[in-house]
Amino acid sequence: MPSHNQHETDVLIVGAGPAGSSAAHYLAQQGVQVTLVDKAVFPRDKICGDGLTPAAVNELALMGINTDGWMRNLGLQVVGGGHDIKFPWPEQRSLPGFGMARSRMELDEELVRHAVKSGAELIEGVTVNELITDHDGRVIGAKGQKGRGQDAETYEYRARLVVDAGGVAARLATSAGRTALEKRPMAVAARTYFTSPLGDTDWMISHLELWDGKPGESNLLPGYGWIFPLGNGRVNVGLGSVSSTKAATKLPYKQIFQAWTQNLPEEWGFTPENQDGPLRSAALPMCFNRKPQYHAGLAITGDAAGLVSPFNGEGIAPALAAGRYLAQAYASARSRQTIHGFDLAMEAYPQALKQQLGGYYTLGRIFVRLIEKPQIMRACTKYGLPRKHLMKLVHKLLSDGYERQGGDLNDRIIQTLAKVVPSA
Ligand SMILES: Cc1cc2nc3c(=O)[nH]c(=O)nc-3n(C[C@H](O)[C@H](O)[C@H](O)COP(=O)(O)OP(=O)(O)OC[C@H]3O[C@@H](n4cnc5c(N)ncnc54)[C@H](O)[C@@H]3O)c2cc1C
Numbered sequence: 001m002p003s004h005n006q007h008e009t010d011v012l013i014v015g016a017g018p019a020g021s022s023a024a025h026y027l028a029q030q031g032v033q034v035t036l037v038d039k040a041v042f043p044r045d046k047i048c049g050d051g052l053t054p055a056a057v058n059e060l061a062l063m064g065i066n067t068d069g070w071m072r073n074l075g076l077q078v079v080g081g082g083h084d085i086k087f088p089w090p091e092q093r094s095l096p097g098f099g100m101a102r103s104r105m106e107l108d109e110e111l112v113r114h115a116v117k118s119g120a121e122l123i124e125g126v127t128v129n130e131l132i133t134d135h136d137g138r139v140i141g142a143k144g145q146k147g148r149g150q151d152a153e154t155y156e157y158r159a160r161l162v163v164d165a166g167g168v169a170a171r172l173a174t175s176a177g178r179t180a181l182e183k184r185p186m187a188v189a190a191r192t193y194f195t196s197p198l199g200d201t202d203w204m205i206s207h208l209e210l211w212d213g214k215p216g217e218s219n220l221l222p223g224y225g226w227i228f229p230l231g232n233g234r235v236n237v238g239l240g241s242v243s244s245t246k247a248a249t250k251l252p253y254k255q256i257f258q259a260w261t262q263n264l265p266e267e268w269g270f271t272p273e274n275q276d277g278p279l280r281s282a283a284l285p286m287c288f289n290r291k292p293q294y295h296a297g298l299a300i301t302g303d304a305a306g307l308v309s310p311f312n313g314e315g316i317a318p319a320l321a322a323g324r325y326l327a328q329a330y331a332s333a334r335s336r337q338t339i340h341g342f343d344l345a346m347e348a349y350p351q352a353l354k355q356q357l358g359g360y361y362t363l364g365r366i367f368v369r370l371i372e373k374p375q376i377m378r379a380c381t382k383y384g385l386p387r388k389h390l391m392k393l394v395h396k397l398l399s400d401g402y403e404r405q406g407g408d409l410n411d412r413i414i415q416t417l418a419k420v421v422p423s424a
Pocket residue numbers: 014015016017018019020037038039040046047048049050051052056126127128129165166167168169171188189190191238280281282283284301302303304308313314315316317319
């Protein structure tokens with residue numbers, strides 16, 4: 001006989017990736033009863049570039065994660081338009097002067113264990129597939145299942161707040177009608193691992209052009225590539241492309257990847273013998289592609305809310321930061337006596353996302369519309385990269401590495417630009 005389990009909790013978080021674990025950690029720290037449910041059993045893999053910009057490193061520090069011994073990097077090495085230029089991460093008031101790379105197998109395991117240490121209850125191996133609503137359509141819980149057939153166990157959770165942190169599939173958000181917005185950018189990217197002498201080097205390499213032979217003398221392939229050193233002689237190598245609408249570009253990633261990597265320097269060792277695991281791809285939802293981020297008992301966060309940056313495909317830092325904003329909003333909401341008061345207080349969550357990332361992501365939508373045209377991308381790469389002062393600004397812009405207040409001239413230019421455009 002299938003067994004049935006019932007739980008009551010303050011906050012039910014579905015998905016224990018960076019977004020879910022961060023929210024669970026911050027909520028549990030406030031003494032909130034949090035139940036974090038994931039269909040996977042940790043440690044589990046996630047298709048990702050494993051890159052952590054200073055913004056992500058800073059979020060980890062705020063959470064109190066001990067990153068001693070993690071692979072650090074000094075900045076971005078950008079290759080394209082006949083240039084090969086290093087851009088160090090600047091040391092800033094609000095951000096450290098280094099980035100990191102950590103395999104998601106390890107990173108997500110550490111984040112979820114951290115949330116548990118902070119007091120969250122973790123339930124693994126349960127797929128949550130259905131919201132429970134009251135007669136007004138308000139979300140009051142969710143139903144899940146572990147296993148199938150005779151051995152299936154069903155779960156029913158009742159909670160004051162349900163959070164969809166279930167990644168790009170956004171199952172609960174979709175079932176509540178929060179479907180992906182048509183005109184928000186969507187990227188697709190693929191990655192694998194290699195053993196390589198680059199594994200212990202200091203720079204995250206970014207190839208703005210992919211060639212199937214000698215650069216400038218062979219065929220230009222669509223997409224952009226990266227090589228991120230992970231330490232212990234391993235690198236994460238991948239490529240992706242972005243489209244300004246939800247209809248993501250459909251490229252033959254495997255073929256492009258092969259043509260690109262076969263022609264990279266032989267000593268880097270990107271051969272089938274050195275490859276560790278298959279090339280796997282996934283989508284990156286960007287620029288708040290699902291809304292609202294809170295309504296009637298259901299909050300959405302991380303990839304489920306399309307929080308990935310359109311500038312660089314970074315989704316970990318915004319997912320971690322969103323957990324912080326969500327918990328802050330709930331801290332006020334939980335003391336409210338009425339549903340109306342609760343909902344009003346929870347509005348602080350979308351408001352914080354808008355304030356921190358709204359204008360910035362609107363700029364990102366313009367950026368994507370430009371770079372999806374290869375001729376514009378090529379001209380920017382060729383003429384922009386060697387301009388030192390311009391690139392300092394671009395580097396801050398692309399990595400979300402600008403100060404939100406004060407800072408230098410570049411910070412203030414980006415702040416002004418992000419303010420003059422309407423929020424995404
Ligand atoms: C190829 C590629 C490269 C990338 N490179 C980078 C990078 O270098 N740096 C960076 O910052 N970002 C990168 N990203 C983006 C980044 O991976 C995501 O933005 C990030 O993982 C979002 O975190 P999340 O917690 O929202 O979702 P996820 O990390 O996807 O976690 C979602 C969790 O929810 C669980 N889940 C899903 N559905 C259910 C369900 N119905 N019931 C229960 N559990 C469920 C899943 O098992 C999973 O554990 C990359 C993405 C791709 C595809």
